[in-house]
Amino acid sequence: MAEASTGAHDGLLDGLLSAAEGTGPLLQRDYWAIIERCGCSPSELMELVASRFAEFAPEELVVFEREEERNSPLEPGDELRVRIRGAGTFRVRIIHRDRQSLTLATLSGHPEAGRITFGAYRNEQGDIIFHIRSRARSGSRVKYLGFRTGGEAMQTNTWTDFVNAVALTVGEGVIGFIHAETSVMGEAHESADDVQGPTFLARGD
Template sequence: MADNPKPEQPAARGAGPQLDRRYYLDVLRPRQGPAPLMAAVQADLPQFSPALLADFEQTSGTAGALAVGDEFHIKILGPWNGSVRVTEVGATFFELATLEGHPEAGRIRFEAHALDGRPDALRFEIHSVARSRDGLVAFAYDTIGGGKLMQEATWVEFCQRVAQASGGQALGPVTVETTRRAPDGAVEHTVSHV
């Protein structure tokens, strides 16, 4: 771990609406079950992310063995670079927390599990709960929209790469569900298929 680790940046410290986003893809007849598939993702997180949009570089921890406390710096297209820390790791999941200076404040969880108890299908899911780091980032994200588009493209591609690594067949496009909770209490829910 770094000598002076950056503090985590929880969603409560962010600005603007809280976004609860789920990106998921169902896979039929995967050659790997949830645990072996997640082990492959945990062993080489950068290979599943499109480097042109979000280039993950491990800055602490042991390569090939994801562990709590490991950190990654993410070079994100545009002025969106930031760092994350691994906060949880299990056989079928892991979670990252954004660190001070990241454009978002919150957490993101990656998980693979059987689809509705079916032995022949699985779901890979990315679930984030976050707000923008500050008012300027919130304005750029909500008004200009570039950050949102890059984020969606990154996690959709990530889901597709995991599905491909599973050796199974994707059951349709990636589903993106967003629940937007505005500071005034208004809630908006959207679903798209990308």
């Protein structure tokens, strides 16, 4: 792929449902694991994720479909329909991609307001980590209440299953277990957040 696609080209940010427009606390959710015997580099892993994104989601919980039928990897400006069990069908847009990460943002009507980054990198020992980090609020007060009554567990299952599916595709699964952590973003962190960029920087190929 071409080197980092970070520019906010015409229309890329139009219609996004930013976290600032949501309801409730701004939550950062992290799901990550070390991949056992990974057979590719982090950048190769992310090329695979960008090319076969929909295949890694647990279809009993969520289904992703491209708005335009193409076989090429996802790139900024591409949109996906998201059918969430029990919630309906919504849309997200890719707003950033570089060699080691891919970032999606929610569009108007989505039950969450914010963005999510998928990235791969090496730790100090050279192990390859696949990491998903979202920063979002609920899209509305009604959706916030609904999320607290069942949506949170479903979201955790969705993204831990995604991590596991990637790990089994490029390696022999995960080492140990899949980490799932949630933290509330403080006001200082929120004001410094780049809402047009990834939620974390994946470095170390």
